[in-house]
Amino acid sequence: MAVAARPVIRPIEDNFSLKERTYGALKEAITSMNIYASAEEIRLDERQLSKDFGVSRTPIREAIARLQQEGLVHIAPRKGVFVVRKTKAEILQMITVWAALEGMAARLITETASDAEIATLRTMFATFEGDQVQAKIDEYSDTNIRFHQAILKMSQCDLLCEMAEHLFLHMRSIRMRTISERDRADRSIIDHMNIIEALEARNTDFAERLVRQHTLDLAAHVEENVDYLD
Amino acid sequence: MAVAARPVIRPIEDNFSLKERTYGALKEAITSMNIYASAEEIRLDERQLSKDFGVSRTPIREAIARLQQEGLVHIAPRKGVFVVRKTKAEILQMITVWAALEGMAARLITETASDAEIATLRTMFATFEGDQVQAKIDEYSDTNIRFHQAILKMSQCDLLCEMAEHLFLHMRSIRMRTISERDRADRSIIDHMNIIEALEARNTDFAERLVRQHTLDLAAHVEENVDYLD
DNA sequence: TCATGGTATATTGTATACCAACACCGGGAG
DNA sequence: CTCCCGGTGTTGGTATACAATATACCATGA
Numbered sequence: 001m002a003v004a005a006r007p008v009i010r011p012i013e014d015n016f017s018l019k020e021r022t023y024g025a026l027k028e029a030i031t032s033m034n035i036y037a038s039a040e041e042i043r044l045d046e047r048q049l050s051k052d053f054g055v056s057r058t059p060i061r062e063a064i065a066r067l068q069q070e071g072l073v074h075i076a077p078r079k080g081v082f083v084v085r086k087t088k089a090e091i092l093q094m095i096t097v098w099a100a101l102e103g104m105a106a107r108l109i110t111e112t113a114s115d116a117e118i119a120t121l122r123t124m125f126a127t128f129e130g131d132q133v134q135a136k137i138d139e140y141s142d143t144n145i146r147f148h149q150a151i152l153k154m155s156q157c158d159l160l161c162e163m164a165e166h167l168f169l170h171m172r173s174i175r176m177r178t179i180s181e182r183d184r185a186d187r188s189i190i191d192h193m194n195i196i197e198a199l200e201a202r203n204t205d206f207a208e209r210l211v212r213q214h215t216l217d218l219a220a221h222v223e224e225n226v227d228y229l230d
Numbered sequence: 231m232a233v234a235a236r237p238v239i240r241p242i243e244d245n246f247s248l249k250e251r252t253y254g255a256l257k258e259a260i261t262s263m264n265i266y267a268s269a270e271e272i273r274l275d276e277r278q279l280s281k282d283f284g285v286s287r288t289p290i291r292e293a294i295a296r297l298q299q300e301g302l303v304h305i306a307p308r309k310g311v312f313v314v315r316k317t318k319a320e321i322l323q324m325i326t327v328w329a330a331l332e333g334m335a336a337r338l339i340t341e342t343a344s345d346a347e348i349a350t351l352r353t354m355f356a357t358f359e360g361d362q363v364q365a366k367i368d369e370y371s372d373t374n375i376r377f378h379q380a381i382l383k384m385s386q387c388d389l390l391c392e393m394a395e396h397l398f399l400h401m402r403s404i405r406m407r408t409i410s411e412r413d414r415a416d417r418s419i420i421d422h423m424n425i426i427e428a429l430e431a432r433n434t435d436f437a438e439r440l441v442r443q444h445t446l447d448l449a450a451h452v453e454e455n456v457d458y459l460d
Numbered sequence: 461t462c463a464t465g466g467t468a469t470a471t472t473g474t475a476t477a478c479c480a481a482c483a484c485c486g487g488g489a490g
Numbered sequence: 491c492t493c494c495c496g497g498t499g500t501t502g503g504t505a506t507a508c509a510a511t512a513t514a515c516c517a518t519g520a
Contacts, residue, residue: 481503
């Protein structure tokens with residue numbers, strides 16, 4: 001059968017509104033910058049942004065309103081819009097909540113995920129056999145993050161994933177590298193393997209406990225070693 | 231002594247901007263209405279709201295942008311803004327996350343709260359001695375909600391509290407009354423007492439497990455009995 | 461009668477002008 | 491030298507005009 005002369009299947013690439021694009025651009029800019037590098041507050045000038053983006057202030061303001069709701073910026077009436085700096089206490093709370101979310105994700109995985117899915121977790125660490133971890137410390141850092149995101153995703157609970165992602169967004173500006181440092185990497189990979197084993201064994205309570213404790217250990221580490229906050 | 235000619239005491243309560251007040255008003259309106267009463271979508275008309283509130287569209291739009299970010303409304307470009315209706319699956323996910331959060335709260339309570347604080351939980355149920363529960367079913371429903379909020383608050387973790395509150399906001403429109411029905415009230419109060427005991431005993435793991443299971447039981451109940459969603 | 465295309469209208473998206481409030485700075489008085 | 495006060499500029503807040511587009515309705519022709 002001949003193919004009909006249909007013009008073309010054009011899904012019409014997303015016509016994002018200016019508000020949407022401005023929101024995305026600002027969010028990206030904020031999360032990718034190191035907020036804690038300079039001591040002084042970082043201010044967003046509506047009119048300046050308006051010129052930079054080449055749009056009017058209206059979409060800028062709506063984007064800022066959303067960023068405010070998201071907790072990324074603080075609007076000081078008649079003074080300016082400022083990027084919020086999380087306090088150490090707030091970071092610790094975020095990690096605590098993260099521990100709760102990821103722990104629940106682990107539970108769900110033991111109940112619903114397939115063996116094949118769980119098996120994919122092992123492959124993530126295939127390149128870190130033996131003592132390769134120290135050598136590929138940067139690469140491991142990325143893998144580390146992807147591992148935790150994989151756990152969340154595998155839970156099949158979109159909300160869980162979304163909320164954890166949101167928390168992670170706020171922590172991106174803090175250099176995660178310094179958090180999972182060399183001396184922690186070895187311990188980390190052991191934890192991960194134990195977690196995978198618990199998942200494979202469908203040991204719900206144990207898997208949750210391991211995941212929770214692993215994340216709470218991070219909190220303790222931050223509590224003790226991170227000092228460039230506040 | 232004559233009263234000085236002070237202009238007025240005015241605590242200047244309305245230091246809130248129009249955007250802020252519009253946001254609050256819309257949020258209150260949305261959460262207090264029963265979204266699922268009618269089958270058709272509920273639309274918010276900017277111009278209508280503009281007239282109702284007596285302000286221009288700008289603050290309305292900024293408030294709507296925030297509500298969108300919060301997940302309460304959906305903006306369909308050039309078509310209108312609509313109050314989002316949560317699906318049953320989304321509700322179940324919210325309850326699941328809630329279980330994780332409140333479980334973690336219970337953990338924290340066993341580690342940091344004072345005996346006196348924990349004791350206050352008992353007083354909440356003082357008026358429901360014996361079989362009073364069935365008689366005061368409505369009142370118990372409120373107490374039930376306050377109990378869970380008290381747990382979150384007592385955890386001393388503001389973020390935990392805030393995120394749970396946010397989840398609760400989305401569920402308010404669903405009649406919680408029907409969720410904690412007569413036949414569940416008895417079981418509920420038993421669970422609560424067990425939870426309090428575990429907290430008092432500082433039994434971290436057990437308290438968490440009881441709290442988590444109590445909430446997951448709710449999820450199972452919703453799964454089975456709630457059918458006015460979707 | 462039905463399909464098709466144009467058009468009117470309604471609704472949000474965007475730009476811009478103006479306003480009110482606050483910060484900042486400089487000068488004068490003590 | 492310090493402190494107060496007022497002018498002035500900057501900034502977010504608000505209103506409104508205009509543009510773009512989705513939708514419904516209607517006319518027209520097969």
